[in-house]
């Protein structure tokens with residue numbers, strides 16, 4: 092089946108899909124995006140992703156490129172036309188095309204692009220061994236709650252992780268506290284079995300996986316704290332993991348080359364992964380208590 096992209100009202104072959112060189116996304120990273128997981132043809136937490144898209148756009152004073160209903164219809168068409176059952180839908184909205192000038196253009200139409208991608212299940216090895224992360228200074232701007240396409244510090248950090256043989260980089264604020272991963276939220280389980288993740292302020296992106304997982308955690312009666320943690324605390328933690336639409340819940344077993352806990356994926360982490368998968372599949376999860 093040929094890959095199809097959606098570009099400003101048209102469904103076009105992916106290889107031929109293009110935007111104008113004066114699109115402000117290209118010139119200024121003046122746009123936002125969403126990555127929505129697709130499971131068995133269903134967009135997981137679609138409403139939450141659209142809420143976040145609307146919020147990101149509002150914060151940047153970019154209009155919605157189409158109504159919410161129209162975006163949902165385009166999403167459905169994209170999945171059908173691409174025969175997508177499992178993977179994710181990418182959508183990007185920019186302020187539109189205008190002669191290069193920093194201030195907002197008048198009369199530009201916001202531009203909407205969508206693509207889809209098949210996702211293979213996480214390799215068994217990754218789940219059995221967990222992933223390693225490195226820590227790097229957080230070089231980003233002060234509004235990380237906006238899902239902006241301006242991802243250069245994230246790309247630099249991810250590449251640094253890759254070159255160090257790690258999978259993700261945890262970015263660390265000047266005060267020594269971890270903010271989040273380059274494309275994931277960061278979590279630890281303390282020695283006394285408290286789940287800790289940073290509160291959703293301007294400092295991090297409020298992950299939809301994070302939101303869904305916190306709901307499950309609250310329902311299951313697991314104790315959790317939304318607060319910053321340091322790299323030292325993470326190294327002393329019993330477990331660590333990351334969450335995102337593309338990783339779901341993924342155990343972290345080493346930080347900067349040092350093992351987390353016993354160096355194996357944690358029990359609570361794997362239970363939370365199961366609970367999140369149950370959520371994705373629309374099932375009621377098995378019990379998820381702290382050990």
Ligand code: PDD
Pocket residue numbers: 126271272273274275276296297298299300301334335336337
């Ligand atoms: N990244 N933090 C950052 C900086 C992110 O870029 C992402 C998502 C997350 C997790 O958010 P969610 O649970 O909604 O996926 C946290 C996407 C997957 C990406 O850039 O590809």
